[in-house]
Amino acid sequence: MRGVVMHAPGDIRVDERPEPVIELPSDAVIRVTAACICGSDLWPYRGTDPVTEPTPMGHEYVGIVERIGDEVTTVKVGDYVVGSFFASDNTCEICRAGYQSRCVHNVPMGSLGTQAERLRVPLADGTLVVVPGEPTPEQVRSLLAASDVLGTGWFAADAAAAGPGKTVAVVGDGAVGLLGILAAKQMGAERIIAMSRHADRQSLAREFGATDIVTERGDEGVAKIKELTGGLGAHSVIEAVGTQESMMQAIRSTRPGGHVGYVGVSHDVELPGLELFFSGIHLHGGPAPVRRYLPELVDLIMRGDIDPGLVFDLTLPLEEAAEGYKAMDERRATKVMLTF
Amino acid sequence: MRGVVMHAPGDIRVDERPEPVIELPSDAVIRVTAACICGSDLWPYRGTDPVTEPTPMGHEYVGIVERIGDEVTTVKVGDYVVGSFFASDNTCEICRAGYQSRCVHNVPMGSLGTQAERLRVPLADGTLVVVPGEPTPEQVRSLLAASDVLGTGWFAADAAAAGPGKTVAVVGDGAVGLLGILAAKQMGAERIIAMSRHADRQSLAREFGATDIVTERGDEGVAKIKELTGGLGAHSVIEAVGTQESMMQAIRSTRPGGHVGYVGVSHDVELPGLELFFSGIHLHGGPAPVRRYLPELVDLIMRGDIDPGLVFDLTLPLEEAAEGYKAMDERRATKVMLTF
Numbered sequence: 001m002r003g004v005v006m007h008a009p010g011d012i013r014v015d016e017r018p019e020p021v022i023e024l025p026s027d028a029v030i031r032v033t034a035a036c037i038c039g040s041d042l043w044p045y046r047g048t049d050p051v052t053e054p055t056p057m058g059h060e061y062v063g064i065v066e067r068i069g070d071e072v073t074t075v076k077v078g079d080y081v082v083g084s085f086f087a088s089d090n091t092c093e094i095c096r097a098g099y100q101s102r103c104v105h106n107v108p109m110g111s112l113g114t115q116a117e118r119l120r121v122p123l124a125d126g127t128l129v130v131v132p133g134e135p136t137p138e139q140v141r142s143l144l145a146a147s148d149v150l151g152t153g154w155f156a157a158d159a160a161a162a163g164p165g166k167t168v169a170v171v172g173d174g175a176v177g178l179l180g181i182l183a184a185k186q187m188g189a190e191r192i193i194a195m196s197r198h199a200d201r202q203s204l205a206r207e208f209g210a211t212d213i214v215t216e217r218g219d220e221g222v223a224k225i226k227e228l229t230g231g232l233g234a235h236s237v238i239e240a241v242g243t244q245e246s247m248m249q250a251i252r253s254t255r256p257g258g259h260v261g262y263v264g265v266s267h268d269v270e271l272p273g274l275e276l277f278f279s280g281i282h283l284h285g286g287p288a289p290v291r292r293y294l295p296e297l298v299d300l301i302m303r304g305d306i307d308p309g310l311v312f313d314l315t316l317p318l319e320e321a322a323e324g325y326k327a328m329d330e331r332r333a334t335k336v337m338l339t340f
Numbered sequence: 341m342r343g344v345v346m347h348a349p350g351d352i353r354v355d356e357r358p359e360p361v362i363e364l365p366s367d368a369v370i371r372v373t374a375a376c377i378c379g380s381d382l383w384p385y386r387g388t389d390p391v392t393e394p395t396p397m398g399h400e401y402v403g404i405v406e407r408i409g410d411e412v413t414t415v416k417v418g419d420y421v422v423g424s425f426f427a428s429d430n431t432c433e434i435c436r437a438g439y440q441s442r443c444v445h446n447v448p449m450g451s452l453g454t455q456a457e458r459l460r461v462p463l464a465d466g467t468l469v470v471v472p473g474e475p476t477p478e479q480v481r482s483l484l485a486a487s488d489v490l491g492t493g494w495f496a497a498d499a500a501a502a503g504p505g506k507t508v509a510v511v512g513d514g515a516v517g518l519l520g521i522l523a524a525k526q527m528g529a530e531r532i533i534a535m536s537r538h539a540d541r542q543s544l545a546r547e548f549g550a551t552d553i554v555t556e557r558g559d560e561g562v563a564k565i566k567e568l569t570g571g572l573g574a575h576s577v578i579e580a581v582g583t584q585e586s587m588m589q590a591i592r593s594t595r596p597g598g599h600v601g602y603v604g605v606s607h608d609v610e611l612p613g614l615e616l617f618f619s620g621i622h623l624h625g626g627p628a629p630v631r632r633y634l635p636e637l638v639d640l641i642m643r644g645d646i647d648p649g650l651v652f653d654l655t656l657p658l659e660e661a662a663e664g665y666k667a668m669d670e671r672r673a674t675k676v677m678l679t680f
């Protein structure tokens with residue numbers, strides 16, 4: 001089958017890869033109907049994370065079940081399914097507490113490479129959520145967003161304790177930050193401040209529910225958030241970048257007792273203990289347990305209540321994946337969908 | 341009046357200090373009936389924090405109201421009162437959210453020096469809680485503990501989400517850690533693991549509710565906590581030291597999705613972003629909003645439900661304060677009460 005492989009930073013190819021098979025009785029094999037390129041795929045693409053060998057790429061996917069292992073009971077051949085970027089049994093103590101991305105048996109889907117025609121999904125019963133009915137092309141796009149960027153933005157908003165009466169600030173205007181806005185809006189936030197300096201992203205931020213735009217960054221951005229919140233800072237701040245500057249911007253934009261939900265994969269971040277101590281904030285984040293939210297997100301999408309698929313601003317056939325990476329790297333695209 | 345003054349690291353004297361007066365109509369002046377020495381007073385005593393000029397010491401206190409300003413309405417002369425180490429108006433938006441230690445008008449009581457015969461208490465209405473009736477000597481001791489170490493341990497347990505069904509681990513066996521154990525027990529924790537290598541503190545830990553003792557520290561301590569929790573880590577971890585080692589011990593002892601409540605004042609702590617990210621924990625702490633909990637704590641103490649005053653293992657008259665600091669510095673005492 002055909003699949004995306006990164007051979008070195010900046011070197012993306014679509015190669016022949018081995019057909020996936022049922023390796024364990026809890027596996028399923030799906031035909032991928034859509035996959036996408038993640039902001040986190042840019043870390044190795046840009047050489048920030050090392051690429052030591054040709055690496056199958058991708059961890060987001062929707063598809064149709066083609067085969068199931070003998071132990072699989074909740075998913076059947078022909079089901080339209082979506083899963084998150086971690087396979088999880090959904091039954092261990094950590095899963096039951098809602099942290100499926102840290103399931104004791106978790107398998108990172110990135111290690112399997114979802115930007116490919118077919119995909120082995122471990123722990124299929126725990127991992128996959130069946131979509132009721134036949135999704136429209138717009139719904140497929142939104143379900144694909146649910147696989148990571150929507151689920152991650154949703155977790156960030158939840159970790160930031162977004163809710164009625166709250167002012168939510170969002171650091172980062174990539175797909176996750178934008179969908180954090182959508183999530184905060186769904187959770188009833190009163191005011192949502194998007195921190196963005198790109199006109200097209202500001203526009204989508206407003207469409208998703210942002211009430212204010214702040215273009216300043218770093219300490220100037222913090223000052224602006226304080227100014228908008230009576231000097232106190234936001235109740236809830238979503239951090240969706242993962243740099244030292246963005247983390248400190250998030251922490252400093254939050255009022256004492258407020259919440260930071262951080263989901264940008266931390267790169268060279270060191271949090272100063274004393275400043276964090278006196279900030280008095282709640283800090284929660286990490287790899288989003290998207291599986292916790294997937295059933296609700298699938299419902300919202302299939303009912304037409306949300307359209308997170310709007311974050312995809314470039315759609316390319318699988319064979320043109322290299323152009324997709326390039327477009328995201330050069331910020332010509334926010335989020336790229338690959339079709340089959 | 342007489343009061344404790346630190347002239348330099350290790351140089352504690354009881355000096356004549358000016359009599360406090362009503363400076364603002366929201367002030368009260370109280371006659372201090374008991375004060376104490378805090379673990380955090382040892383930072384400057386040991387030279388870790390600088391001492392640039394003779395500094396009045398102390399931020400914990402109970403006492404009897406002697407004078408009130410014209411605007412004070414909820415406290416009257418003769419009331420037996422307790423307050424926390426931050427004066428707070430208890431009406432601003434931050435106070436109403438339960439973060440009185442970060443009140444927009446907060447005054448650190450340490451700046452006034454409570455280890456003295458009399459004390460000006462700013463924002464008396466918001467700061468002071470009236471004790472119903474006449475406390476016994478044991479209750480005075482416990483109310484004094486409520487002023488900081490009990491309130492701080494309580495906040496740590498709350499921030500760590502201690503509760504029924506939870507396993508709580510406690511890093512630090514000073515007064516705050518020990519009272520974190522008492523708090524976790526009151527909050528219904530199922531299992532409480534005290535990390536301590538001192539026999540007398542282990543004994544008090546058990547009296548307060550610890551079910552297990554771990555003597556190992558650092559990564560060995562973490563391994564032991566994992567061993568006691570099915571490999572997962574504790575649900576809730578209280579950090580009551582404030583060093584790099586203790587913070588990392590706390591974070592690594594916590595299961596994914598679990599909670600760290602940290603109240604040890606951070607000294608030279610830098611939290612590695614990537615490890616924190618993948619830990620998936622909740623992190624909350626800082627200067628405890630003791631005022632939030634004081635009414636409940638006063639009730640529990642006056643009803644005889646808890647006896648946090650047991651942490652005081654040395655009582656000295658004010659004039660012997662220097663010996664009190666020395667005893668705590670040399671770990672001959674856990675917590676020293678000063679009487680008047």
